[in-house]
Amino acid sequence: MKKILFKVFIKLIYLAPPNLACMLNNIRQKIMKRDIKFYFDNEKKLYKVVENNFTMFFYDKMRGMNTYSYGIINRARSLAKTYFIDKIEFKKRDYVIDCGANYGDIFNFFDKDLEINYVSFEPSPKEFNCLKMNCPNQKNNEYALDNVVGKKTFFLKTDTGDSSLIEPAGGFNEKIKISTITLDEYIAKNNIKEIKLLKIEAEGNEPEVLQGSKNSLKLIKFIAIDGGPERGLKKETTIEFAKDYLVKSNFEMIHFNSSKNEVKGLFKNIS
Numbered sequence: 001m002k003k004i005l006f007k008v009f010i011k012l013i014y015l016a017p018p019n020l021a022c023m024l025n026n027i028r029q030k031i032m033k034r035d036i037k038f039y040f041d042n043e044k045k046l047y048k049v050v051e052n053n054f055t056m057f058f059y060d061k062m063r064g065m066n067t068y069s070y071g072i073i074n075r076a077r078s079l080a081k082t083y084f085i086d087k088i089e090f091k092k093r094d095y096v097i098d099c100g101a102n103y104g105d106i107f108n109f110f111d112k113d114l115e116i117n118y119v120s121f122e123p124s125p126k127e128f129n130c131l132k133m134n135c136p137n138q139k140n141n142e143y144a145l146d147n148v149v150g151k152k153t154f155f156l157k158t159d160t161g162d163s164s165l166i167e168p169a170g171g172f173n174e175k176i177k178i179s180t181i182t183l184d185e186y187i188a189k190n191n192i193k194e195i196k197l198l199k200i201e202a203e204g205n206e207p208e209v210l211q212g213s214k215n216s217l218k219l220i221k222f223i224a225i226d227g228g229p230e231r232g233l234k235k236e237t238t239i240e241f242a243k244d245y246l247v248k249s250n251f252e253m254i255h256f257n258s259s260k261n262e263v264k265g266l267f268k269n270i271s
Contacts, residue, residue, distance in 0.1 A: 014062055018047065025065050036071045046130060057130040058103055060159055067105075076108035083199060083224040084255040084266035085109065093117055095192060097183070099145045099209055100201035100226075102127050102161055104135040119186075121145050123154055123178040124163045139190075145202065146180035147211035154178040164203035166232045182212030187219065195220045204231030206238040210245050217249045221269050228263040239263045 013024045018040035025038045037050045046057045049068040056072050058064030068075055080086045085106070090096075093115050098106055101120035110116040118135060122128045123144040132140045144154065144165055155172040156163045162170065165180070183198070198220050202209050206225055213220075223246065227239025242265065243253055250271035257264050 059126040080109040094196035097198045104131045143181045145209045147208040166204045184215045199224045201226040207241045223267045
């Protein structure tokens with residue numbers, strides 16, 4: 001009976017207009033004894049979640065409410081754990097490059113006292129709009145990292161966060177033209193000398209991101225990659241390409257996890 005009532009409650013949240021949906025979701029959070037509040041910003045036309053001194057804006061109602069149901073910090077720590085980023089020792093003002101940053105969740109993993117130099121890339125307009133508010137005073141870029149500098153077709157799928165430069169198997173909501181840049185080009189333009197971590201979640205475009213980083217790999221200490229079955233209509237994995245490419249560039253895979261829908265690896269520069 002409880003499961004049926006819960007499903008009905010979730011359906012009501014899904015159907016409800018923004019402010020009512022947030023009120024209903026906050027009732028759910030209170031029942032679950034979670035001190036996490038959801039609101040709709042009528043001026044920005046965006047949802048936001050508040051936990052203590054942390055606030056995150058998001059666009060898609062159900063995806064955001066599910067993502068942050070256990071809180072902003074829990075989300076950041078959980079994400080860092082899946083990428084093995086929690087295994088890395090970070091120092092003050094280290095550079096972290098986040099390819100496929102989405103809402104910027106991983107930024108909240110880092111201790112603010114470290115003053116991490118966070119560089120994000122997120123080409124999806126709605127996600128980027130949230131990202132720049134969630135990670136203010138950081139180097140947020142509305143580009144896609146790729147192996148060429150130019151313009152490409154981008155397949156938007158904001159309801160699941162699976163937007164990609166490669167047409168996804170699960171369909172898409174819209175096609176738009178976006179700007180692409182190589183990591184090599186970006187690093188050269190911004191005179192970055194050393195990078196502690198490059199995180200890549202490019203929804204199947206990981207090979208192209210790495211190819212566009214070939215001259216910069218020597219500057220990177222760790223690379224965390226989501227190489228799961230997300231490449232194109234055939235849903236191919238990309239972790240094998242990443243491993244072969246990085247091993248040839250003096251990296252070794254130090255952590256790896258593979259499940260039905262998730263394949264992630266952490267690589268360390270051993271040169």
